[in-house]
Amino acid sequence: MDPVLVDLARNIATAIAFIVGGGFILVGSLGLIRLPDVWSRIHAAGIIDTIGAELILIGMMFQTGLTQTTLKLALIGLFLFITGPTATHAVANASFIAGIRPDRLKRNESEAVLGEDTPEEMKA
Amino acid sequence: MTKALGLLVALFALWLALSGYFKAFLLAVGFLSCLFTVFLARRMKLLDDEAVPLQLRLTLPLYWSWLGGEIFKSAWAVSKIILSRNIALSQQLIAVESPLKTDMGHVIFANSITLTPGTVTVEAAPGKFLVHALTDEAAGAEAFGEMARRVAAVETR
Numbered sequence: 001m002d003p004v005l006v007d008l009a010r011n012i013a014t015a016i017a018f019i020v021g022g023g024f025i026l027v028g029s030l031g032l033i034r035l036p037d038v039w040s041r042i043h044a045a046g047i048i049d050t051i052g053a054e055l056i057l058i059g060m061m062f063q064t065g066l067t068q069t070t071l072k073l074a075l076i077g078l079f080l081f082i083t084g085p086t087a088t089h090a091v092a093n094a095s096f097i098a099g100i101r102p103d104r105l106k107r108n109e110s111e112a113v114l115g116e117d118t119p120e121e122m123k124a
Numbered sequence: 125m126t127k128a129l130g131l132l133v134a135l136f137a138l139w140l141a142l143s144g145y146f147k148a149f150l151l152a153v154g155f156l157s158c159l160f161t162v163f164l165a166r167r168m169k170l171l172d173d174e175a176v177p178l179q180l181r182l183t184l185p186l187y188w189s190w191l192g193g194e195i196f197k198s199a200w201a202v203s204k205i206i207l208s209r210n211i212a213l214s215q216q217l218i219a220v221e222s223p224l225k226t227d228m229g230h231v232i233f234a235n236s237i238t239l240t241p242g243t244v245t246v247e248a249a250p251g252k253f254l255v256h257a258l259t260d261e262a263a264g265a266e267a268f269g270e271m272a273r274r275v276a277a278v279e280t281r
Binding site for chain 2: 024027028030031034035036039040042043044046047050051054068071072075081082084085086088089092093096102103104105106107108109110112113114115122
């Protein structure tokens with residue numbers, strides 16, 4: 001394989017990952033402003049810290065090639081993959097317990113899951 | 125014993141990956157510190173299915189790559205909602221049955237639901253999760269069933 005071509009392919013792959021990842025981060029940030037309440041904004045933040053962050057990391061991995069740095073980037077990705085949803089869940093659970101109702105809630109099955117432990121404000 | 129050995133191997137692999145040193149003295153010191161950590165974990169009775177999940181199948185990375193595809197699809201769907209001129213939401217809190225057998229299986233399932241944009245696990249009860257969904261499509265029951273089946277395939281050997 002021609003090393004110049006390999007370099008070119010790597011740069012193109014990185015550019016695609018950065019552009020798509022950066023696009024998702026931009027859309028997620030816009031969502032944080034446009035969406036109406038805590039509950040829907042959590043989902044916008046979810047886009048940023050899952051697909052946005054992971055795509056940026058993947059883009060960097062194309063640049064570092066088969067080295068120790070790539071392994072470290074992969075580990076960062078793995079940790080984000082596990083800590084991201086944990087933090088998201090913590091925020092969602094806190095707003096649930098605080099009794100912040102989603103804007104125009106269409107269907108509420110809280111009592112079917114929690115029974116008597118459902119916070120007063122969250123009962124249907 | 126298997127758990128202790130598994131933790132030792134994993135810790136030493138992590139040490140190697142992060143240090144990148146291959147000198148005999150440093151390797152020995154690194155190995156000793158890993159051994160000490162395993163000893164401490166054992167004293168703290170941490171060597172269980174939660175800290176050393178050796179019971180998971182090795183096909184877990186395959187599950188993650190499938191999950192990556194799902195994350196991309198739902199991130200695309202949520203992005204379209206955010207960018208639409210009139211944001212049309214139908215927020216709902218729905219009950220999702222979790223048919224899994226182990227604690228680790230429940231955690232993987234709940235975390236996977238949270239990872240896919242459009243759905244967030246809010247609260248857990250025995251065998252059930254309370255899930256907040258942004259739209260009717262995100263709350264579709266068949267998507268959760270598919271995910272639960274795939275988690276069940278990796279949770280125990």
